[in-house]
Amino acid sequence: MRGLLADVNCEGHVDRLVRLMEAESRREVWEYLQLQVFRFSGFDLRPETPDRDVWILCQEEQLSLVTANRNAREDDSLEAAIRELNDARCLPVFTISNPVRLKRNAAYANRIADKFLEYLFDIDRHLGVGRIYLS
């Protein structure tokens, strides 16, 4: 795994989580992982790029997408892309369940950062899962 790709509308949330993972209590693990954090602009992705294309790029580039996207449409969702394309070698997508709470509740944000780091530390164990909710 090379790193993380922050969904275009999730960059602030990913920045928040990375800051928490860089904090003293987690820094040792975060630095050991040597993960790079990318933005859409780093791959010349347009803000309206479809979920399916983003998911494929992530697998090609060995990145896990971090998103907070909420979509109730079955036919036009990240869920549909995962259902169609995911296999046992694929990196999971991390979904921030409640971005508002992440911003407003420090205890919740710290709990999310702890869990996120646990997944990232041992990512091979979580290949093929499809989507992991951070909540």
Add this chain to the structure above:
Amino acid sequence: MTVATTPGILNDRIAGTRITVWDVYLYLEAGCPVGEIAEELRISTDQVRDAVEFINRNREYVMAGHQKIEERIARGNPPEVEAQREKSAEKMRAWLEARRAGTSR
């Protein structure tokens, strides 16, 4: 359910973005002002207003979708995923202890 079209909203997304009306609704529900929503989602205040108009015109549809999303989130990860995370957490703790004892792998 019939969905009333609103300028700036296409297939439940703010046109030209990956942001859905349900992304915006979450912030509205939490009482966030338009400016804060725009800043968080990195879109313009006009785009937020387009989404708000869509939500107001299609409240039943948006609420049904919101409820569906919330139900999915409430189910959380499957137990096997959480069990694997626990194993990862144990592995990480062991790695940290070994490293701090000067015997890192």
